[in-house]
Structure formats: C-alpha cells, structure tokens
Amino acid sequence: MYAVDEITPRLRECVLRLGLGSDILPPSRLTGGASQQTWRFVAKGAEGERPLILRLEGMRKRAEDGETGIETEARLLRFVRPLGVPVPRIYHVLEPDEGLGRGYIMECVEGETLPKKIFQREDFADAREGLAGQCGEILARIHQAPSAGLQFLRSSSAQEELEREEAEYRRRGMRRPVFELAFRWLRQRVPQRSAPPALVHGDFRNGNLMVDAQGLRAVLDWELAHLGDPMEDLGWLCVNSWRFGRSHLPVGGFGTREALYAGYESQGLSVDREAAAYWEVFGTLRWGLICQRMAEAFLTGADPTVERAAIGRRSSETEIDLLMLIDPRARRN
C-alpha cells in the first residue's frame, strides 16, 4: 500500500518519460481491494488535461483463487481491444525501476459502474433497454478470441473449477448443509464440453460493467480471466446477487435472458442453455464461498475489519438463492 505523496513524484516522472503530459495532479484512490488498488489522476499537457488510471497490485496476491497477475491482465486487455471488446486502452505497464510496484497506466473511461445509478439514471433509459443484448454481443466477442494467442492464461474445465472450489471449501472447514447439497448437485451435472476452451472473463457482472447513455462503455476487472467453458460467463451474469434487488430481470437486474442470448447468438455462437443454467447455480454457490473466504480473513486476523466480519454474514443470502434453484418444487426461472 502506498501513500499519495510516495506515488505522486514517481508517477509524474513516469508520465513525463512516456510523453503523456508535462505534469500531473495528485492521484486519488478510487477503490482499494486487498488484491488490487485503483488510482485516478490527471496528466496535464499541451493539448489539455487527460484523465488516467493507475492500477496497482495490492499487498496480498491470491493466486490460489485463480487470479491472474497484474501484468497478465494488462496483456489481456491489449489482446482483446482490437477484437471489438470495449476495454480501456493500456498506455504503460510499470517497470520495476519506476518504483511504483507492479501495475499499469490506462485510459480513464467515464461512465457509471454503480448498479443503482445504472438502474435509475433517466438519461440511461435507452442504454438500459439494449444493455442485456449488448452484453451478449460483447461476451460472444470475448469467447471468440483466438485462444492460441492466450496460452499465458490458466486453463480450467468445469470439472476442475468445481474441484478447486470444493477443495478450498473443505480446507476452510465452515460447513453448511445447503452448500453441501449444492456441491453434490453440481458434481452430478458437470457439463461436458467438446469444443476447445474459450476465453472466459470470469467476473462479467453488474458492478464490473461501465455504462453511459450510449450503453456498455467498458468491461472492467479481468483478474479472474481464464480459458474454460464460455457458458460460465452467461451463468455468472445472471446470479441473483448481481441483480441488486431487481430479481425479475435476471441479467444484472436490467435485462432478460432472451435478450442476452439473442445478442450472443447474433454473433454466430450458440448458447447452451442447460450449461448456462448450471453455471448460474455454480456462480450462486461461488458467491457464497467468496463471502466465507472474507469471513475467514476476519476470523484468522488477516483482515480484522468490521467490513470483512459483516460480509461473512452474507453467505446466507446465497443459501436461499440455491434452494430456489435446486429444490425441484421451487425452480426459479
């Protein structure tokens, strides 16, 4: 973790060397995940002011959670941008001698990522209308990325993803009957995929989508990208937790599955609806497990904050969602 006065002079030097400006205004911290942190700053030059983003790797690296390194993330953004996937332009990947740690500098895309704003802003009405379809189109472009050029990413089948989650759950020892039920339900239904693994974003959901009045502006947070079953992204996007109270619109609380699938299939790919439904159950369980992981960070003293303690109590949300999906008498649709 850096203080702002440590970052500013080093960042200024970096911006000068890259020709992005002749001076900078001090950066301000936007988010501070334990694994990454994001700073916004302004580079001033002859052509005026240019807002930029500095992404830095945080203190704790979580390779066991399947996260890519931050340089890999930058490499991936550069790879998908020419394929028509809206992502910020990367200006620079930090070098060790620049004294800023590991990370990169990218374009600052303006827009909203807060689900409430995306739901409520009146000037977003048209954007909301088309958003689910647009998500489908963009996901199809991601999934069509030539995977031969992406061998630097980890590759993981549905079976392996499930085993990885279950191994961590067993190690943690916080057993819950509904999670046991869900694990077994998932083990019995692992989708068999004959196609080669595709690029999967891994966290494509409301909250990581930057939207403006025109629609989807940028897909953020590629830390969980990997090669695998592309239906994982379609299922995860529909997990109830990402509908933020608007359960009747399964796609992020803003759209229908039909619109999402139509957008996806307009790009020449087909949706395996059964597999997408499977990944929605998987994703629901996964969010419950992520809440448990945060609770564990509190309980072990690794991150003893009130925030971490409180999120530990959110795994019960996913239990109800799992029962809705698994109980043959309930079947949410």
Added chain:
Amino acid sequence: MQQHPDITQLLHVVTEFLRTEIMPNVEGARSFHVRVAANALDIVRREVEQLKAFPAEERERLRTIPGLVGVDDAPDTDELYDRLCDALADGRLDENETVLMDFLWELSLHQLAVDQPNYSGYAEGLQTWRAIRGD
C-alpha cells in the same frame, strides 16, 4: 448451527471499533456516549454467551429427517450438523427428500432473517416457501 463469524465475534469487533477508532476521534459528551454504547454491547455479548445452550428444538427437527443417523448421540449441535453435512455430501440425502428440504428452507430463511432481511431474495424466498407449503 455454527455461523461465522458468530454473534459474540461480531459484537466484539464492533465494540473494539467503537473504542479504538471512534472514541479517540470525537469530543466530550459524544466520546462519553460512544463509551456507553460500547459498554452496552459488552452486556449484550455476555448475555448471548450465557444463552449458548444446546437448542433442543433443532435436535427435534433434525430427528424427523429420514436417513439421518446418530441424532440422539451427537454431543452438540456442531457434531449434529456435521452428520447432516456428511449425509448431503455423500448423497444419502438429496433435494428429493422433502422433509430435509423443508428443514433447509426454514433454517435458511431463519438465518437470513437475522443476517440480511432486506436482501431481495428473502421476500422472494419466503413467498416461494409459502407456495411450496401451500399457504
């Protein structure tokens, strides 16, 4: 069943937060009232600790689940839930056992009512559960 973090751990972290982060940073009477609030939470925590006796009702409910063995000789709730988890993990019990599922619905709804009653899934879950029971 055992929840993580449990009630006393949550109370403890909030109490410490009040004492170490808030109290030194507010003035006079407000600082005094933060101290009183923290002390009140300590009382709640101690009382809750005393109430942590074995909930007989949960054992009764678990006894009604067909195929769940060793309910009566389980020494405590944690052990009892471990046995239920084992039965679910190895498939002796699954989503087609309605007595089990009824129990899980009630358990989860009860827990969510404590944890996050404002979660959208709570109202929806409650409605679904009532429809299943035919209310």
